[in-house]
Structures are given as C-alpha cells and as structure tokens.
Amino acid sequence: MKLATKVLSAALLPFLPFVGSAQTPATPPARKFQGQEPIKGVPTESKPVEKQIKAVFPFESEKVFLSNQFTAARLNAVSKKDDGVYDIHIKPENTPVNASPWYAFKVWSGNDKPVRFSFSYAGNVRHRYEPKVSKDRKHWQQLEAQTVNGIKLYEVKPGSDTLWIAAQELTTSSDVANWVSQLEKKKQVKSFSIGKSTLGKPIQAFSFGNSQSKNYLLVLGRQHPPEVTGHKALTAFVESLLSEGKDVSSFRKDFQIIVLPLLNPDGVDEGFWRHNAGGVDLNRDWSSFNQPETRAVRDYLKKEITEGEKLLAAIDFHSTHDDIYYTVTPEKKGNVPGLITNWLTQLTEKIPGYSPHIKPLYFEPPTYTSFSYLFETYGAESVVFEIGDSTDESFIQKKGKASAEALTQLLNEFIAK
Secondary structure, three states: OEEOHHHHHHHHHHHOOOOOOEEOEOOOOOOOOOOOOOOOOOOOOOOOOOOOOOOEEEEHHHOEEEEOOOOOOEOOEEEEOOOOOEEEEEOOOOOOOOOOOOOEEEEEEOOOOOEEEEEEEHHHOOOOOOOEEEOOOOOOEEOOOEEEOOEEEEEEOOOOOOEEEEOOOOOOHHHHHHHHHHHHHHOOOEEEEEEEOOOOOEEEEEEEEOOOOOEEEEEEEOOOOOOHHHHHHHHHHHHHHOOOOHHHHHHHHHOEEEEEOOOOHHHHHOOOOOOOOOOOOHHHOOOOOOOHHHHHHHHHHHHHOOOOOEEEEEEEEEEEOOOEEEEEOOOOOOOOOOHHHHHHHHHHHHOOOOOOOEEEEEOOOOOOOHHHHHHHHHOOEEEEEEEEOOOOHHHHHHHHHHHHHHHHHHHHHHHHO
16 A cells, blocks of 8 residues: 655544544445434533644655645545555544545646545544535536445546545535625625634624514524535525515515524534534534534524514524434424424425425424524524435425425415414
C-alpha cells in the first residue's frame, strides 16, 4: 500500500486509532425505512472537535493529486492500494456521532488515465452517500459503483481538469447567502442575522409577508451539515411561498413568514458529519440551550413573537435515508388542531400516487428537538420534513411546491373562520 507521503505524519496518523475502519461494502438488501426511534437526551455541553488538516495529497509518480483545500471539504487521508485503487479515508469531527459520513474532495491528474477510488470510514461506519461529481461545482452527476470482491469502487477521468467529488452537491454558507441575496433583489424579502455561530459566522434569516400581522409561520433547516436534499426542499417550499399564485399572495397578506435556512454554518463549512463547532448535535439542544445557535433562535423568537401574536406553524427541513414526516402525537393540540394531518392528506391529492410516510415522534417533554420545543413553547403545529438522501431532484421540487400550496390554502381557511 502506497501512502501520500506529504501527509503521512500530519493527516494519516490521526486516522489510525480508528483501526476498525470499514471499506465501502456492497449495499445490503433493501428494507423498508422505519424512521427515527423516540428521541433520547444526550449531553449538549461543548466538547472538542478534531480539525481537519487541509492539504494536497500527492501521488507524484502517478501524477494524481487530491485536495481538501476548500470550504465544506472532508478528506482525512488517502492511501494507494496494490491494485491501484485510491482509498479515501474519512473521519468524523468527533464521536459519538450519527452515521452520516460526509466527504468532499478535489482530484486532478497529469495524464488521461482513469482514477479509481474506494472509501474507508472510521469506526466501521457504513457507506451512505453515493458520490456526485462536478467539473464546475454547479452541475453534478452521480457516479455509478462497480462492486469488486464485495467492495464498491468508483472511477473518474479527471485529466488536468479539477473534479469535485462529494457526498451531496456542495451548498456552503456562502451559497445559502447568495440564494438569500437573490431573493432579496427580486422579492419583498428582508434579510438579517439573528446571532453568531460558535465560530462567529452569522446565523442567516429572512422574513417576508405582512410585517404587521400577528400570525407567523416559521421555516428552518440545515441543523445537520450533510442534509442537502432537505435544503433543496426548503428552497422549493420558500420560493413557492414567494410566487404569484392567488392563494400564496393572499397568504402573504395575512402572515409573517420567518425563514432560518442554515442553523449550522460552521458544521457545513467545516465538512462535519453531524455536529456544530461545539461538537454537539444542535437538534438535541432545544431543552438545555448550551449552544449559541439554538440560543440565538430561542432569544430571537422570544423578542419577535410577543403577547397577542401566534406562531401557527413551524416546519423543520432535514434529510434522512428516505422521505418521512415526523409529527407531534395527534393527542396533543396546538394553535391549529388538525393542520398537519389535513396538510399531509392534501399532499396525496396534489401529488397523484404519493403516500406520505408519517410517524409521530413527540409525545411529552423534555423538548430535545426544535419541532418539539416550538410546539410546547408556542403551540405551533410543528413537523419535521425529511427528504431522502437519494430522492429525485424533480420530485423534491414538486413536493416542496405542492407542500407550500397545500399549507397556504389550509392556513388561509383557518384565518378566514
């Protein structure tokens, strides 16, 4: 096995304690996704994270080079096996951690030979995300795997052109800021920051609708860095709310809409698997509020939503293995009883053949998660809107748009009563 010598001592040795690293195996037989089990509390006080060493990983004799020197990269080491396959070593920011093994790296070559690679993850974590490749960081295509001796292998032909390879399309805090900026130029959108992250990045927010209304809708997302498909659903949902349809135009006259599109900018930009720069899963910190990101949301909402005003609904966008909605148990009643059930029922009418996977996930305090906190604190009809890791792009757009249309219709009817 040949190692990238420039990074052996600096970048490979931190990987070695994870002796049980797992190479990318062939995908096991599919089984129906069961969804998240009931949420349990975990400590959310800050703990150390291991900083990734940014470097070029050179294989001079083969004229092949890999790099993690860009925002949202994750590449901890590279080794070259005897069969010529480059093994990509990936570690999380700290442990224990959810098995969401994010990776992102660049590769280029001084010749036209194909470059084959496999993945090894610390802690025997299974491969989850099929790699996407891009020449320009804008247009992405999923790579197909070849299975050799039970191991998944991937092949690219970079030549002198730099290729980006990532678990999901790269969508950094700068990309989100650019999206918000474009909305602000074209629509009646007001952008602002509600606070700072652990590393001092702004926690972006924007609002639109009737600023004098006492009725609120909250949209939030990207508490977990790799959850790019959830972010795509959020953008489709929000852009539909900003469209010129009759129902959404009426909705904007009666509601204030607040959007928090990226709650974990540090984790996204550092290429983390799950946590913020405090080493914590933000979506387990909505009871203790030990992290600046969750505190910023809590404090902002306390100031924004005062006596006589109501947060009627809140939607938290995420990604997981397959599409699912996590709800508050129907036995608990919020500000608009039956809203979530009716909303998801309407989706089946707007998307022929679609049957939402729905699972109640909040039953009683404590409120470890954002949606449970928003329900208990404000009576908001709250839901976790999960998109599958591999859900088709066109369906994400369709679902985001249909979801916005159905929700605005129901909330318009509620206001009219």
